[in-house]
Amino acid sequence: MFWKKLKKQSEVDFFINKNANVFLNEQLNLYLHQILLNTENKFNQERLDQLKTIKVFAEKIISFIAQFEDEFV
Known part of the structure; x- marks a missing residue:
């Protein structure tokens, strides 16, 4: 089992x-701008507030992930 996991990990590219x-x-930011600039999307204030909240939480998750990434550099 251990060797199987190790072999699988060695076959995956990590960036x-x-x-x-x-x-x-x-x-x-690019992703959110693509959503906002898409002319097919119509947003009311409630939806814009939801997107702002999503961005806040995404930034926290990114910060957490970046801590691990920085350990490998």
């Missing part, structure tokens, strides 16, 4: 960014 926090926040 470690030197500045994961900046990179992931840029990707988040």
Whole structure:
């Protein structure tokens, strides 16, 4: 079982960014801007507030993930 897991892990490519926090926040902003700028989407204030809340939590998650990424650099 252990060797199977080890073999599987060695077959997976890992991407470690030197500045994961900046990179992931840029990707988040690009994603949110694509949603907001899509002319097919119509947003009311409630939906915009939800997107702001999602961004706040996503930034916290990104910060947490970036701590692990920074350990590998």
